[in-house]
Amino acid sequence: MNAVKTTCPYCGVGCGVLAAPRKDGGADISGDPQHPSNFGKLCVKGSALGETLGDHGRLLYPQMHGERVGWDAALDHVAQGFRKIIDEHGPDAVALYVSGQLLTEDYYVANKLMKGYVGTANIDTNSRLCMSSAVAGHKRAFGEDLVPISYEDLELADLVVLVGSNTAWCHPILFQRIVKAKEQRPEMKIVVLDPRRTATCELADLHLPLRAGTDVTLFNGLLTYLHQHGVVDTKFVDGHTTDVERTLAIADNTAGDLRSVARACRIEPSVLGEFYRMFARTEKAITAFSMGVNQSGAGTDKVNSIINCHLLTGRIGKPGMGPFSITGQPNAMGGREVGGLANMLAAHMELANPTHREIVQEFWKSPAIVAKQGLKAVDLFNAIDEGKVKAVWIMATNPVVSLPDADKVKSALSKCELVVVSDIIEKTDTAAYAHVLLPAAGWGEKDGTVTNSDRRISRQRAFLPLPGEAKPDWWIIGEVAKRMGYAEGFNFSGAHEVFDEHARLSAYRNEGSRCFDINGLSGLDRQGFDAMDPIQWPVLADAKGTPRLFENGRYFHADGKARFIPTPPRGPAHATDAEFPLVLNTGRIRDQWHTMTRTGRSPKLASHIPEPFVDMHPHDALMSGVRDGELVRVATRWGALVARLKTTPEQGRGAVFVPIHWNNQFASDARVGALVNPAVDPVSGEPEFKHTPVRVEAFGVAWHGFILSRDALDVDGVTWWTRIQGQQFIRYELGGRGVVQNWNELGRTLLNAESPDADWLEYSDKTAGIYRGVLMDGERIKACIYVSPRPDLPSRAWLSGLFGKKKLEDIDRVGLLIGEPVNKQADTGPTVCSCFGVGRNTITDAIRKRGLKTAGEVTACLKAGGNCGSCVPEIKSLIAQCAAIAEETAA
Ligand SMILES: Nc1nc2c(c(=O)[nH]1)N[C@H]1C(S)=C(S)[C@@H](COP(=O)(O)OP(=O)(O)OC[C@H]3O[C@@H](n4cnc5c(=O)[nH]c(N)nc54)[C@H](O)[C@@H]3O)O[C@H]1N2
Ligand SMILES: Nc1nc2c(c(=O)[nH]1)N[C@H]1C(S)=C(S)[C@@H](COP(=O)(O)OP(=O)(O)OC[C@H]3O[C@@H](n4cnc5c(=O)[nH]c(N)nc54)[C@H](O)[C@@H]3O)O[C@H]1N2
Ligand code: SF4
Numbered sequence: 001m002n003a004v005k006t007t008c009p010y011c012g013v014g015c016g017v018l019a020a021p022r023k024d025g026g027a028d029i030s031g032d033p034q035h036p037s038n039f040g041k042l043c044v045k046g047s048a049l050g051e052t053l054g055d056h057g058r059l060l061y062p063q064m065h066g067e068r069v070g071w072d073a074a075l076d077h078v079a080q081g082f083r084k085i086i087d088e089h090g091p092d093a094v095a096l097y098v099s100g101q102l103l104t105e106d107y108y109v110a111n112k113l114m115k116g117y118v119g120t121a122n123i124d125t126n127s128r129l130c131m132s133s134a135v136a137g138h139k140r141a142f143g144e145d146l147v148p149i150s151y152e153d154l155e156l157a158d159l160v161v162l163v164g165s166n167t168a169w170c171h172p173i174l175f176q177r178i179v180k181a182k183e184q185r186p187e188m189k190i191v192v193l194d195p196r197r198t199a200t201c202e203l204a205d206l207h208l209p210l211r212a213g214t215d216v217t218l219f220n221g222l223l224t225y226l227h228q229h230g231v232v233d234t235k236f237v238d239g240h241t242t243d244v245e246r247t248l249a250i251a252d253n254t255a256g257d258l259r260s261v262a263r264a265c266r267i268e269p270s271v272l273g274e275f276y277r278m279f280a281r282t283e284k285a286i287t288a289f290s291m292g293v294n295q296s297g298a299g300t301d302k303v304n305s306i307i308n309c310h311l312l313t314g315r316i317g318k319p320g321m322g323p324f325s326i327t328g329q330p331n332a333m334g335g336r337e338v339g340g341l342a343n344m345l346a347a348h349m350e351l352a353n354p355t356h357r358e359i360v361q362e363f364w365k366s367p368a369i370v371a372k373q374g375l376k377a378v379d380l381f382n383a384i385d386e387g388k389v390k391a392v393w394i395m396a397t398n399p400v401v402s403l404p405d406a407d408k409v410k411s412a413l414s415k416c417e418l419v420v421v422s423d424i425i426e427k428t429d430t431a432a433y434a435h436v437l438l439p440a441a442g443w444g445e446k447d448g449t450v451t452n453s454d455r456r457i458s459r460q461r462a463f464l465p466l467p468g469e470a471k472p473d474w475w476i477i478g479e480v481a482k483r484m485g486y487a488e489g490f491n492f493s494g495a496h497e498v499f500d501e502h503a504r505l506s507a508y509r510n511e512g513s514r515c516f517d518i519n520g521l522s523g524l525d526r527q528g529f530d531a532m533d534p535i536q537w538p539v540l541a542d543a544k545g546t547p548r549l550f551e552n553g554r555y556f557h558a559d560g561k562a563r564f565i566p567t568p569p570r571g572p573a574h575a576t577d578a579e580f581p582l583v584l585n586t587g588r589i590r591d592q593w594h595t596m597t598r599t600g601r602s603p604k605l606a607s608h609i610p611e612p613f614v615d616m617h618p619h620d621a622l623m624s625g626v627r628d629g630e631l632v633r634v635a636t637r638w639g640a641l642v643a644r645l646k647t648t649p650e651q652g653r654g655a656v657f658v659p660i661h662w663n664n665q666f667a668s669d670a671r672v673g674a675l676v677n678p679a680v681d682p683v684s685g686e687p688e689f690k691h692t693p694v695r696v697e698a699f700g701v702a703w704h705g706f707i708l709s710r711d712a713l714d715v716d717g718v719t720w721w722t723r724i725q726g727q728q729f730i731r732y733e734l735g736g737r738g739v740v741q742n743w744n745e746l747g748r749t750l751l752n753a754e755s756p757d758a759d760w761l762e763y764s765d766k767t768a769g770i771y772r773g774v775l776m777d778g779e780r781i782k783a784c785i786y787v788s789p790r791p792d793l794p795s796r797a798w799l800s801g802l803f804g805k806k807k808l809e810d811i812d813r814v815g816l817l818i819g820e821p822v823n824k825q826a827d828t829g830p831t832v833c834s835c836f837g838v839g840r841n842t843i844t845d846a847i848r849k850r851g852l853k854t855a856g857e858v859t860a861c862l863k864a865g866g867n868c869g870s871c872v873p874e875i876k877s878l879i880a881q882c883a884a885i886a887e888e889t890a891a
């Protein structure tokens with residue numbers, strides 16, 4: 001079967017994918033060798049896309065109050081519900097909360113409905129939580145939300161500074177392009193600014209573990225340093241910028257000399273000095289930044305403090321240099337292009353600009369056009385909580401998990417008169433609060449476009465039939481619009497028509513005043529749209545596309561100049577104190593995507609990090625009285641969770657790190673959003689996700705345990721649990737309180753095997769509190785449970801392997817009862833390489849026994865790291881650890 005060219009639905013790198021549908025309803029996935037983002041490579045999440053397809057867990061039919069209904073009933077109900085509330089309370093009493101994971105066409109229609117027809121700007125998106133500080137920073141500096149560079153520039157650069165970005169895990173293919181460039185030109189330098197030592201640091205020549213939240217001080221210090229050392233492009237500054245003097249004065253006043261900056265940022269002065277010198281002497285420098293910058297109460301200032309350094313040195317608009325905001329979601333950029341934020345209009349036009357409003361309304365021929373900003377995400381949910389917004393329609397995002405102070409989101413939704421949720425998955429933490437659930441078409445089933453981090457518009461193409469009664473998001477929105485009485489604006493016969501309207505609007509009365517112009521892509525019919533190749537905007541009439549912006553030195557403020565923005569540093573909204581002495585930092589892991597609704601279904605992705613954790617420096621753990629491997633309670637003023645403690649010196653002192661992914665579908669109590677403070681950046685409204693004062697304390701349990709089971713089980717009665725999909729089983733990790741009188745009984749209850757003729761292997765030592773129970777299904781294993789008072793339980797990797805066997809051998813049975821493999825090699829250890837399923841023990845064994853010295857040698861020997869390469873930084877770190885141990889033993 002011919003493979004369909006499409007685009008990966010995960011991160012903003014925007015890799016091209018070839019999907020070849022199979023007869024069994026799945027698809028074979030590979031990288032598209034012709035796509036300019038990835039040239040055929042895919043990271044581990046992209047490679048595992050095939051495992052996330054299929055009907056299992058999908059929302060297949062519209063539902064109202066938990067009952068299946070027809071589309072007509074559901075759409076009528078939504079349209080009438082919105083209509084009634086608008087008529088009674090005005091347009092600002094309703095809202096849409098959408099997502100950077102919608103396609104541009106979906107987003108365009110949603111934005112048009114709210115801003116041109118309903119007449120409210122109450123449409124905000126999860127991009128508020130992600131990119132809004134970058135958007136605001138770009139607008140302040142450039143006059144428009146513009147990302148100057150192209151991915152090739154990263155390969156041309158002599159210095160790449162990665163600020164608050166765990167690129168190795170979050171944008172793996174972009175990271176690999178940087179790795180390759182550095183391999184070819186070892187003189188290329190990489191600097192990482194991150195309070196943690198992340199996998200990304202494996203590539204770094206220099207890692208600056210700065211104190212959380214001090215980026216502005218650090219870049220103000222750099223600006224001063226550059227100025228003092230005469231690293232100034234005077235011609236560029238004079239001809240193409242404004243406000244340099246004021247900005248320099250404020251930077252100088254607030255940053256001070258190198259020593260005081262180093263003290264404020266808690267970095268060795270020599271290391272900071274080395275970074276400043278490196279930046280000063282390297283013309284071709286790129287400063288790439290991501291959530292460690294954006295998600296801060298000073299996020300917009302962080303962005304501008306970075307851009308200021310590029311403006312002063314004139315390092316922008318030329319090959320291999322510039323500031324670079326790495327986008328998170330696959331279509332964070334597309335959403336900005338259609339203006340799908342509460343403070344934007346459409347096609348990069350401004351709500352506050354009367355001419356822009358006139359242009360958009362004239363083009364839409366719409367009954368209304370909004371003149372005032374709508375509510376930004378955090379304020380929007382506050383307004384729902386206060387009863388000011390009475391109907392909300394949530395699409396392609398899971399705010400009960402992903403917003404700060406997330407328990408408040410729950411309470412807001414439970415009070416709201418009308419909650420509509422469009423999703424592809426039936427059971428999510430947010431869907432639980434929906435009155436109406438609408439089944440959306442997912443990746444592989446719908447058509448449209450996405451724009452990646454370097455402004456490249458790529459097609460997502462359908463290669464599977466729509467499951468159940470699922471429909472594309474743009475269709476659903478259009479049908480509701482029609483039922484609200486707005487038929488004239490929403491008669492689209494396909495995504496291509498929506499895209500064409502969007503493209504024409506971008507050019508309408510533009511005359512070069514707005515950089516976002518894709519006129520060259522207008523007029524495409526269905527075939528033309530289907531044939532569209534990836535292209536970087538602006539796309540003018542010649543349809544050539546634009547790799548790099550600002551080459552002519554022209555910016556998009558009225559005077560055509562870029563602006564320096566003074567950025568006096570300020571601390572986080574909430575400081576640590578005796579009660580909450582540490583900083584809670586939250587972020588991502590390599591193999592999960594956000595709230596896990598898709599990646600959580602893939603056994604391959606589950607194996608890397610199977611349960612929620614807290615990373616903590618060993619000294620902080622000692623001070624908090626908690627121990628590695630135990631369960632701990634992590635508490636802030638806003639909420640608490642329980643997760644497994646991992647102590648590591650890679651986590652800087654004074655802060656802890658908790659992943660964002662786990663939620664009530666996957667764990668009893670690990671939704672970190674509930675702990676995050678709701679402070680936002682005053683300019684962008686982006687929440688301060690990376691800085692909440694926190695305390696970590698022991699969470700005492702009487703027993704630790706785990707279950708691997710071929711069937712899903714009900715473990716709700718256990719104090720603490722988390723579950724994840726394995727290759728042929730579901731894995732449950734458990735923590736129990738209370739004295740267990742009869743282990744055999746508990747084991748049988750948990751494994752759902754009370755029947756007297758169940759075939760059991762059991763071992764129980766009541767005094768030691770150890771219990772091992774294995775339920776057989778003929779000659780193969782059906783489920784097993786292991787319990788101990790300490791978290792020193794048998795290797796899950798070894799037991800996972802036994803689930804693959806049709807017939808257990810005697811030696812396996814012995815191993816099951818003694819709780820360890822008789823043949824030690826059977827324990828491969830926790831998975832490092834998800835693609836080939838290679839475990840840590842296998843890798844360290846090979847490193848030691850065969851004296852492997854490089855990641856390349858490990859790949860040659862074990863294949864690990866040879867497919868997507870996402871685990872190469874971890875392999876390198878294992879090589880270094882083995883070498884350190886060998887050295888210690890020798891000494
Ligand atoms: N595997 C995976 N990849 C993803 C995603 C995913 O869910 N999983 N999500 C995608 C999305 S939407 C996004 S937005 C991106 C996010 O991509 P990243 O921004 O790279 O990811 P995060 O882990 O959120 O945070 C990045 C780093 O910021 C650091 N940091 C915290 N505070 C500070 C600070 O004050 N200063 C500095 N300089 N650094 C700080 C954190 O320690 C962390 O390592 O990833 C995208 N890619
Ligand atoms: N503490 C903390 N919180 C954070 C962050 C952090 O760093 N720390 N990061 C923030 C950032 S940057 C982001 S981007 C957000 C992400 O947070 P969310 O957007 O809440 O997370 P997702 O799991 O990606 O949610 C997407 C939802 O859309 C559904 N879906 C998938 N495809 C489709 C489709 O085609 N149509 C429809 N209608 N639905 C679909 C999925 O099943 C899922 O329920 O989290 C934010 N929250
Ligand atoms: S880097 Fe990975 S997740 Fe991101 S677009 Fe490429 S394949 Fe998808």
Ligand SMILES: [Mo]
Pocket residue numbers: 129130131328329
């Ligand atoms: Mo994001």
